Each structure stands twice: as C-alpha cells, then as structure tokens.
Amino acid sequence: MKIIIVGAGEIGKHLAYVLSHDKHDVVVIDKSGELLEHIKEHLDVMTIEGNGSNIDCLIKAGAKSSDILIAVSGNESTNVVSCQIASHLGVKNTICRLDSKDFFSEKENFLPETLKIKNIIIPLHEAVRKILNVLDNKIVTERILFTNPNAIMTAFEVVPSSPIAGARIRDLSNIEILSHIRFAAILRDRKHIIPNGDTIIVPGDRIYAAGNKDKVQDVVDWNSTDNCRIRKVLIAGASRIGATLAKELYKMKYEVRVIEKDPKKAADFLDEIKAGVMVINGDPTDKDTLAESGADTIDAFISVMDDDEDNILCGIMAKEVGAKKVIVTTSKAEYAGIIPAISIIDCGFSKSIIAVNTVLRVLNLVSESMRVDAILSRANAFILEFTVHPESHVCGKRISEIKFPLSAVLAMVFRKGEVLSASGGLILQSEDVVVTITERDKISKIEPLFCRRSIFGL
C-alpha cells in the first residue's frame, strides 16, 4: 500500500520504520530537512521537505494515488488540515493524530466526519489508559487488550515470594489456577524468551499471561504479595498526560498528588481540576520536594514530564525515597529499550510506541489484513491476531499438529466471543481468531498458515 506520513518526529520516524519494513511504499513529509535526512539514511522511504498542510506538497508526495495518509506531526491543526486536503485529493483513509477531542463537538454536530477525516487517534488517551491499567496492583507492568473484550494479556513481575518463582513450567501444569491461561512470553534481562516446558521461572521475570480476563486476574492475585494494592499516587509534571491522568485517578477515588515545577502551570492546573487533588509547586528532581510531597509513603509514582531525562531521573529518586511502584513515560522510542535495564523503574511507557501501536491498530481495521496488535515493548516481538480462514492449512487441525516456527507462540484462541486457552489438543475451526506472539521476521511465515491456501502463498 502507498502510505503518506506527515511529521517525521518520534512517532513518524517509528511508523516509517515499521511500515517500510512491512513492504509498504512510504512517503514522509516534514518541514525539517534534518529529521528527513536522518530517516532517509536508515530507511528505504521517500522524503519530501515541506509543509504537510500544503496542497502542492501533498500532491508532490503522490497523495492522488495514495491509499492512506497518517498525520502525526506535533501540530494538531497541521494534522487536521492535511487529512482534509488528502481526502479531497482522493485518499481513502486518513488517520489524524490529536491531543484531545476539543476540536470537535457532538452538540454542535461538528464531528471528524464533517471534515472528512476517517480516523482520529489520541495517543495521549491511550497512554493514560495504559498507565491506569497497571495501577491496581504493584506487580502488574502492562496490560494488553484485544478485539475480544474478555481477553487480556497481562504482564506481571515475579516476586521472590511468588508461588511460581523457581518452578519449571512443566511442573506447573497440574495447578488448577494455571490451566486456563498461558504464559505467552517472558522478558528476562530485556530479552524476549519463548517459554517452553523446560523454562524455569526466576524472580524478576516479567511474565505475559494470556487468557480470559478473570482467569488471568486470579493468577495475578495468586502471585501478588499482601501489600500490592495501590492507593496513593504521586504524579510528577502537570503536562497534558499528567492532567488527564490526575482527573481520571481522582474520579477513581485514588489519593492523588501532583508536583509541577512551573508555578503558573501549577496554578492553572489547580484551577482546571478544581479540588481534591493536592498540587505542589517544586522541582520533582529535588529530594526535598519529593519528601514534602510524601514520596516516601506513596504507593505509585508516575513521572509524566515533557523531558525524558528528567522523568527517568526523578523516577529513580522517588524509588530511593521509598515509592513502591515507579512508572515513567518517555518520548524517545530508543529509551523504551533502556528503561527495562534500570531495574529501579517498574514500568516504562514510551509515548511514541503507544502512538505507533494505536496507528497500527487503526491501520489493521482499515486494511483488514488481520495484522498486528502491539509491539512488545521493543523486544522485536509482535502480537498478532489472525482469523482462521476456512480454506487455510490449519483449519480443522489440532494445535499440536501445526508446524509453527520455533520463535512463535500461539497464546490464545477466540471462538465466538469465548476465550480459549491454546492447549495442544484444541482443534482450530474456521473463523476462530488466534493470538500469536512472534518476532518480526517470522510474521511472513506465519501469516500464510491462517490465510486462504493459494499457489503463490501470498
């Protein structure tokens, strides 16, 4: 497919990387020649220096013959205008990145459709949702949702007191509570391990458990220690994410405190949020400020400032002071690979990877190519959903009979809304949706298994 990306920032760069490696024709537009130069050095894409909301520039990028335009520049208005121009020029699908829904109003009947924008993504909301999802329990580091609302993949950290610590996976098979879920992946020392019967679970592993929501929650609870609940939350930075997060948490009856360096921003924030949230004006990277805001008794410390380095540093400091769980967000996609190495930080979320995942999820709906859900925090692993085609190789076969690449794992199967554990004896039926975790270069090997059999194998 021919795809135009407006904006060569962190999101645009990463999207160009993923899409061009998936053999799409990618054109990137940005005002900054330097950013484009950088992209062009590393990727097989075409770059155009210019304004993405300029019609001539979009025509030059071949918008008239493109299938999709993804506007992910930092400027919301540019994104909206380039999507409008693109749909005027005949681009069938447009994806527009915004920071909020403030542009549109249902009351005034002014909706994205009015402007002929097909899809809107708000990565900020996704990031907030991601953070909220891990705030109920100390050991949970990530929750991944699927098209089936009953299914979930939860990543949790194995603590030394956990009943499964030190056990071999094969020996766990007779435990009732584990029989409905599947360990789909293990992250150990930043490396993606494919669990098999002989894998021994060690404390510190992050286990991705897939299955029915309730069943997975049971497993998580079973592995939790007693004091895993989170009540008090401290947010560093009253950025847009911080503000949204604080509001949501307040609604969910958490005890929320916010530290903001800039006095004016802090005052504005307090005005916006009204009451119930304590706002402290001070530098979050300052130990005294942290102590004053009660970081020592805090359950979760969330750092959402605009500066990546500040976030990482004050995350480390908060942990030193005594915070139980530290969550850090970063913009640079590169940092997402480093944060797991800092064992002090419990969860790191990359805003750009979240945004890329959001775009990819929309793209899958658009192209119906049964593609991708999420990137497993940069471990080069992808989670994909495939629909079993009635004429495919695997239809009517037992899972144990399917010849799967070694590095791919079948995590679970959705059948008519029901979530089934992908045990070896299960027979795949047509229209089943299977969830697999696999490395990037294996995708092309797995995809044909589930699709219609054809001579060229697609």
Place this chain on the structure above:
Amino acid sequence: MNVRAVLYVISLLVTLIGICILGCLPVSWFMNDSPTDMAQLAGSGVIPAIIGILGYVIWRPKSAMSYKYQTREGFGIVALGWIAASLAGCIPFIFVSGFTFHDAFFETVSGFTTTGSSVIDNTLVLFDGSTLGKGLDDLPRGLIFWRSVTHWLGGMGIVVLSLAILPFLKVGGQQLFNAEASGISKDQLAPRIASTAKILWGVYLLLTIAEVFFLMLGGMPLFDSLCNSFGTVATGGFCNLQASIGGYDNAYFDVVITIFMFLSGCNFILHFRALQGKALGYFRDEELRCYFFMTVFAIFAVAYSIMGSEIITSAGKKVEGTFLNSLRYSSFQVVSLFSTTGFATADFDLWPTFPRLFLVSLMFIGGCGGSTSGGIKNSRMLVTFKYGISQVSRCLFPKSVTNIRFNHERLDNSIVHKVLSFFFIYIMVFLISSFLIAILTNTDIITATTGPVACLGGVGPGLSKVGPACTFAWMNWPAKMVLCADMILGRLEIYTALVIFLPHFWKK
C-alpha cells in the same frame, strides 16, 4: 564497516557477472565462434559464478537476522563491488584471447566504467612485421559481445541493477543508490529505492531497444547494432570495428548514434517524465538547457573551424571539407566527446588546435547528472560558475546575500561545498595522474594530459598517442593501472571511490 555484509553482496554481484558472461554464449554460437572459444568463454563465465556462489555460502547471514546496511557498507559495496566486478569481468579476456592480466583488467574497467578506452590494437607493427596483439576483427564474436555488455551493465550501474533485480538483497536505504548514481540532486521517483532503480533501468532498456531498432532499420546487422547500442546508451564507446563508427561510413548510422548519444547524456529522470507525458520537463531543466546549447554552439564552432580542409575519417578515408561534411563529422565528434561516449567517425587528432582544445574542454564537462555519462557534469559546472560570480559580487557588497539557485531551488551550502570540492579534487586527480603518466611513459605532454582526461571523464580516446586512431596498448602496466584508477574514480564520482582510503572507513 561490516566486511562480511559487504562481501556477501559482492559475491552476489560476482555471481551476476558470471551469469552475464554465460549469457554471451548464445551470441557466440550464433556468430559461429569456434568451439574452443565457446568452451573457453563458458569456462570464464562459470568461474566467477562459482566463486560468487562460494562467497555467498561463506558470507551469507548466519542467523535469520539479515545484515544491517548503513552508509559505510553502502560505500563499501559500491567501491569494492566495482573492483570485484572488473576482476570477474576480465576473466574472459584472459581465457579466450590470452590477454595479459593488466590488459584484460584495463579493458574490463574501461568497459564497466563506460569509458571505452581500449588496448585492443592491430595498428602497431613490430620490426619483424608481425602485429602486436590481436585486433578487434580477430577476436571471437562472443568476447566482443561481452566487451559491449560490460558497457551496458556499467552504464546505469551494476549495483543499482542488482538492487532492481535482486529483491532478496534487502539492502534498504539510499546509500547504495546515492553512492553510485551521478549528479548533484538525486531525485527519487518512487517511494522504494528498488522501484526507482527499476524505473531507471526500464528507461535505459527502452532507449537501447529503440536504438537497436533504428540501426537495424538502416541495415546494420543485429550483432553490430546490439554492440553499438550498448556502447551508445551507456555512453561507453566500444565499437565492434577497429575503426569505430567511422568504419561503417554511413551518414544514417552517424545521425542515429549522434541522437542517441545526446539522449544518453541527458538526465534519465527527464526521459521518464517525458514518457509519462511531461515532455515539457526537458525545457524546464536548467542543466539540460545548458547541455543542449553548449552542444549546438560547439557543433557549429567546430564545423566552422574544420570547414574547407580535408577530413580524414577514423577508417582512414579522405573526404572533402564541404559544409555538410564538416557538419556531419563535427556534430558526431562533439556529441560523442561531450556525452563522454568516445565513438569516432573522424580522426579529430588531425584537426587544427582550436577544435582539438575545444573538444578536450568538453570532455572535462561531460553530460548531465542522472545520465550514464561521466565528467564533471553540467550541473556542477553551472553551480561552480554561479558561485564564482557570487563571490565576485561579494567583493563589492561584502554583506550581500548570495543564494546559489539551481533549477529554481536554493541549494544548501553543504551541497555547494560538495560541488566545489568535487571540482577541486577532480582537477587534482587529473593533474596527479598526468604527472604519473608522464613519469611512467615519458611521452609527450598532450598524451600525458589528454589520456587522464579521457579516462577520468569516461570518454575513451584522447589526443596524440591516445587519439582516435590509436589505443592505450602501448603503455606499460603501471600507467595502465593509473588510468584504471582514474576511470573508477571518474565513474563513481570521486567521493565514493575515495572513502575507502579513509582509515575510519575500515574500523568497526
């Protein structure tokens, strides 16, 4: 630099060369070469193919993860790939006709770099009456065909060719393309570099087929028209006759070849746009305008200066210097040398000083960027010229802003600097190799200077002892190697070839 990654691609390249040599076998068979010649040709095709496959097996990526190619590897593949391709391509000359290694290497480098300087000579007669070496007409046709194929492969770039036809190479990014393509601005025609490469090769193929068609229409045999079309479209200059195109003595062929030489000196992107129906692009392009008007001016200036006196064709025939005749020979010669093809219909070395000097200056400039021609390129000349003027005006108005514009777009300072230093290095390389030739061969000053000009610019014939009626066969092997280096430097536009001499290039 990841040496294994580079060697992996180069082995594929060598295999490709081997396959191309084998591809000359049917031609050899049709042209009734002797069975021994054919067997030797087959053998010399199989050797690089086997070496290449061995290299592929040894250096292929160990794990499922393929190699990562970055700028350094890109330069490495192109610079070393051209040397490897020349080494593989010279095997037929050694095997089939018993060339010495340095002669075979010179001939192959000259072929791939689309220079067209030859060491195949039958004009040198030794004291005992025997001729030195074999002339073109004595060589097996299969080998002659391979010689022309080297032109055709090198014209658009061997590495770009492999990008276009070997999708499993998976060498992403622009590095390879940029390292091999010519000119300042490297426009991308399609989002993927492989599709851009395919488009350019498509245009190239189309031009070749068109020329073969027109030449055959005029009665040239298929074999000759193929060889000459390869030589023309690649702006190479190898002809299958010792007397070059003048040997046919046919005005129609002269005109067809002149037109195609001119077209091959133009930016191929403009040809592609024209095929899309945007022929106006030709007139809008500043570089092409410069190329066109200079060609027209040169044709008339040279024609005027040689009119009246007798013209001796490259086949040794004497013709009268009428207006039409002088126009015919001057237009062919001007376009041939300006587009850096190097075909000859007249022995221009016998012309007066002014047209000779003029032709040598044209050799320096060469055709347009994005074409198959060599030389400094019109675009670089234009930019250097504009920069020169802006500096003069800055003397009076030191604070004035002087933007250098090319095709109505302002050029970044970094590009201007690259152009200027290209100009400087080009001249330095020319001077150094002239000195080297003078030291090594102790020849006259015209030979020592025009030889490197012709090789560096990818032209072929120079003046005096390397003129259109002579060859490079008489030089000793060190001099030939100097010229080989010139040819590769010129074809890879200096920078790509010079980076491999940076110590940092080899470090991990």
